[in-house]
Amino acid sequence: MFSLERDQDTICAIATSAGAGAIALVRLSGEHSIDVVRSIAPFIPVNPESHKIYYGYLIDPSTQQEVDEVLISHFAKGKSFTGEMSFEISCHGSPLIAQQIINCLIQAGVRLAQKGEFTYRAFKSGRIDLAQAEGVLSVIESQSAIGSRMALRQLRGQFSTQLHIIEDQLTWCLSRLEANLDFAAEFIEFAAVEEILERARSAQLNIQKMISSYKLGRTLRKGLKIALVGSPNVGKSSLLNCLSKQERAIVSPIAGTTRDVIEIDINIDGHSVTFADTAGLRTTQDQIETLGVAKTVQTIFDADVICYIADAIRTETFSLPEELFNIDKPVIHVMNKADLPNNMSLSESVGGLDLFIPLSAHTGSGLDILINKIREFLFVQHEENSIVITSARHYELLSRADEHLSRAIALLIDNASPEFIISEMNEVLRACFEILGKQYDDEVLDRVFKDFCLGK
Known part of the structure; x- marks a missing residue:
């Protein structure tokens, strides 16, 4: 769906819904966006200020005719949604005018964005993780006031924060297990089994709470x-x-x-x-x-x-x-x-x-x-600020993490060899990494971004 070769392209898309309206919004993002915008909007300065709106008339370079009276917002590299230099062109809400602006941008060398490509670039630039990227779609698709608030919490990173806590707990367990293994011959124990069990059980409790929220989450979202x-x-x-x-x-x-x-x-x-x-x-x-x-x-x-x-x-x-x-x-x-x-x-x-x-x-x-x-x-009972998952992908990965953590805990109780426990805990970490996008493949990205719309 996306490729490294095309990640360097400057992209554009209409961000507002199809049909006539008061205002239409055209988004533009990429390294060369300043040159492109200035070729059709000469009133934009060479070094525009970030988060400032500029007013003027947009010109079709091929005819030198005015296309529309517009407002253009500028977002500097590192300060935009995508992390790249970006512009948003607000024009009158005629689909014809919005498409004319797109045509002008394409003639200037800009590529039409794919579905979800702006959010994909935000993920690739490190502005958001993969779970937050999915939160964008959850906000758009939410069908209830509570569902919208929960999706917004995911977008803001509260779900990711919970996963980072689980990561920290498991990393602590792994470091102690590996240290115990490395110094087994010297009979040095860096952490007692009871301490490791306590951390592992705490991590599993957090995972299971999120798994149990899935049914409610789907209802609140859809x-x-x-x-x-x-x-x-x-x-x-x-x-x-x-x-x-x-x-x-x-x-x-x-x-x-x-x-x-x-x-x-x-x-x-x-x-x-x-x-x-x-x-x-x-x-x-x-x-x-x-x-x-x-x-x-x-x-x-x-x-x-x-x-x-x-x-x-x-x-x-x-x-x-x-x-x-x-x-x-x-x-x-x-x-x-x-x-x-x-x-x-x-x-x-x-x-x-x-x-x-x-x-x-x-x-x-x-x-x-x-x-x-x-x-x-x-109104199923839930804590207002609790994490509620809505994604089938998250549910599958958390369920997988729970299975491996159950095995790790059972092995700890049986005083099994640390190698086997470490192997199971690494699988739990891998599932968390996949949710956050620390580990992924093209198939995962395709699944995440296939339902996005153009311009998002």
């Missing part, structure tokens, strides 16, 4: 996804419309009306929650409806929480379908149509009715109870 599931005609689409406060899904007394998955996003106390209306679960000969049921099963698999909906006047709908028998996910039980007159005593005819939230998608009665139940999944 938002909570809830699948509305049940038999045909229990009111799943009506509930979706009630939640969205508009007619998003077609409602009909004909069973099997919903064929495709329809999703809405709502905000609950600063958290993004996606509700997915699904086709009713039943065996059918209708090929199109069968495809809809297959999509329902996939949605159940993808969801974080299942909202199972039963019909208050159809007792057969209160039994969970086989698709939900062995699923390891929380299930919210809802009894819809609770406002309809019903002569049968449900409390006597249906076992476990107390599990169900009585609700009417038609009147909205009981909706507040459902929302409060959903809040339980959003």
Whole structure:
């Protein structure tokens, strides 16, 4: 994706979202950026001050025509996001004007940046480590206020600081183990096994706390996804419309009306929650409806929480379908149509009715109870300033570190040869180094930066 040969290029990209707006921003970074900028913006001095904004008209060198009235911010080498000399050109928010500026820069010898290349250069220059680089994307993708704050802490280096603490603990253990090994013949012990065990267990506790935060972290970053599931005609689409406060899904007394998955996003106390209306679960000969049921099963698999909906006047709908028998996910039980007159005593005819939230998608009665139940999944207890991981890469590497550290601790307890303990602890350090980017290969960088956008 990136190459050493191209790292010396001066790069540019539009940093603002596609489409018209009040302002568009074009970023420029690289050793030759001052010469390029002065070729299209002659009002920029030969030695511009860092963190100063210059005003003037940008000129197309090929036609000598004015392109736009702009503001140009300068960031000196070592003081910019990338660590290189950088400029940011603020122009009017027409996509045409922004593209004209890009064309002028390319004509002047600048290369269009690849996705995430500005952040990649910040990493390569040592301005940020790899975990912080991933924090940039986490901030951009965060779907909740809490998730945004957690991503910002990662970007600021709090996650990295925790890893450095673990590194220090393990380095201390390794230095003592190696010293004990080197002077074994002289019967000199530089640290008792109990001391090394104490440090190793402390490091493992920190690692395991971060591992256990992953599920919460993913929810806070991506938002909570809830699948509305049940038999045909229990009111799943009506509930979706009630939640969205508009007619998003077609409602009909004909069973099997919903064929495709329809999703809405709502905000609950600063958290993004996606509700997915699904086709009713039943065996059918209708090929199109069968495809809809297959999509329902996939949605159940993808969801974080299942909202199972039963019909208050159809007792057969209160039994969970086989698709939900062995699923390891929380299930919210809802009894819809609770406002309809019903002569049968449900409390006597249906076992476990107390599990169900009585609700009417038609009147909205009981909706507040459902929302409060959903809040339980959003506000999982965590310390406000604790480290919460959101990256699958971090989770995999920390899990690997935990496995090797468990082996090292077991070997210490068994009074095994120091060589074996040292080998296991080095693997733990290697996992930490990979998270921080102290050790990496091109495949790792491709995984980290593939989801970035142009201009970031």
